[in-house]
Amino acid sequence: MNPIIQLEHVHKIYHTGEVDVHAVRDVSLRIEKGEFVALMGASGSGKSTMMNTLGCLDRPTSGKYWLDGVDVSGLDRDELATIRNEKIGFVFQGFNLLSRTSALENVELPMMYVRRPVKAREHHERALQALATVGLAERAGHHPNQLSGGQQQRVAIARALVNQPAMLLADEPTGNLDTQTSIEIMGVFQKLNDQGITIVMVTHELDIASYTKRNVIMRDGRIVSDLPVTDRLLATEELRKLREAQEAVQLVS
Amino acid sequence: MKILAILRVAVRALRRNKLRTILTMLGMIIGVGAVIATVSLGNGAKSQVEAQIASLGQNVILIFSGSFTRGGVRSGWNGAGTLAVEDAFAIEREVPEITLISPELRSGTLVAAGNQNWSTSILGEGADYLDIRMWPLAEGSMFSEQDVRSANKVAVIGKTVADQLYPGMKAIGQVLRIKNVPFVVVGELIPKGLSVMGQDQDDIVIVPYTSAMKRLFGATTLRGITVQASSTKALAPAQQQITELLRQRHRITPGHDDDFTVRTQEEIAEAANNASQTMRILLAAIACVSLIVGGIGIMNIMLVSVTERTREIGIRMAVGAHGRDILMQFLTEAVALSVVGGALGIVSGVGGSRLLNVYMHWPTLTPVEWVFFAFIVSAMVGIFFGFYPAYKASQLDPIDALRYE
Ligand SMILES: Nc1ncnc2c1ncn2[C@@H]1O[C@H](COP(=O)(O)OP(=O)(O)O)[C@@H](O)[C@H]1O
């Protein structure tokens, strides 16, 4: 079986003004289907650049990238857009939802750009189903400004899922969220991963990384460590503990 | 591509900034509205001029005293006419293409009947005048050749004169006093209504030209002669022959200007056409300028919109929109602006010209093809001026667009 992601000697160099920024240096990486990977590292270590490359938002300066067995390093803008539409679900740190547009319509957005026609009724059904998967079916009609950060991120995850992509990419998905909401989002990811979806996410929080199955650490554009997670945390467990602790505090006071 | 989905997004985006959308459309509304209104007015006037020219009769040649040749100024016209009754007889005798002829005098005078007074135009004409003008009578009959020869005191009157002098009475057989000379009304004309200039064409009294000369004005010359040629083909040769005959009779040596003017109906129509041609060019220029102004307004707003929605463009691209999809989205919005603006412009243009018609009594006629044309041009303005902003949006880099604050 093909790995879902295979990078070979990938470089990314930003040409800006006088100095060239070598953001990714000679990265080779293989991620199999069903993996749950955390990409970690200090700020400026090239994590976002890596994610943009993996997400086909950007092309590597040199090197090869096979996504689900297809060489995407030589594709043009529109071909990359089609790949993003069909194979990749993207979740951003800042949610990036369309404002003044309902959650349902935000989730429907990727289907607007599906090349083969999808019936309008199917749009609604699939979007509602995706919202149900992240536990937000009853908020379908709400606009982003009527939702909490965690709920907005769930809408974004539903949007990423709606075209049944081969993998989910998330760049610091919990970066704007508090601890409990972060764990809830990790719970959603763990559930999705249990259903077989490959997830690659960026985080610089160690505890968040321990909800994943594999931690890849970058420094100065290179991968310096790539280890499986040994003491994996389960979001359901942690949430239960958190709630008990909160109740205990309330009992004392 | 899902045109419905694109339209929905476009409508929502336009409704989000209602005031801005309306102000942008206003450029198109005013431009297209002004064009439609002026075209309607011009067209109305044109068709009325055409009707008027047609109402001169068929294959008519008009001969006037005096010459218009020098830059439109009447030369050789000293108030007194240069055409004699004998000139009319000579034309009738010697120009074979002529079928009907009517010498003409005209003057404004006060007329009276009983204790009613009315100021009107007196027209001295031949017995064939109404046949040349193809102007039927409502009642009675035209005066005869015999009446002309004997300079009888008989008159044919227009509807306005009849209504003013003989309200609620039959005009035929009544006495009409012109300059205190009693005339008998023998016929009443079918009403014609207002002319292009707004003159009442029914405010008229027609008497034999002989009576007008001898009994009313003491005139010895004619104001003009109205002639009908046998066919359209005969117009030009008849005009030629009349000119030569009159020059000869007036002893005008070569190198000197005519002291009369001969115009065929065709020439009059052509002159009117030339005038409206100038109007049309002017209109087209106004249309172009106003549409360009409207288009620039749209382009400006679309550029603002693309900048404001950079992040949205980034999101759409991130989830799979091609450059073409983004281009179509913004082009649709620009065209929606211009087409809705254009349609409202058409409505207000048609409505405005209707109002002018109803309240100012200006003749208006909105040509259907101009409505179509205005609509198509509106759409084209949207495409033309919307293209650059839409293209700019479609070329954005998704990562840059997503990062845009
Ligand atoms: N668009 C860009 N143009 C120029 N340099 C960039 C650009 N994006 C990132 N960089 C540089 O590349 C390096 C890696 O950035 P990034 O991938 O965002 O790191 P991280 O996400 O790990 O913080 C940084 O030095 C950053 O300044």
Ligand SMILES: [Mg+2]
């Ligand atoms: Mg980053």
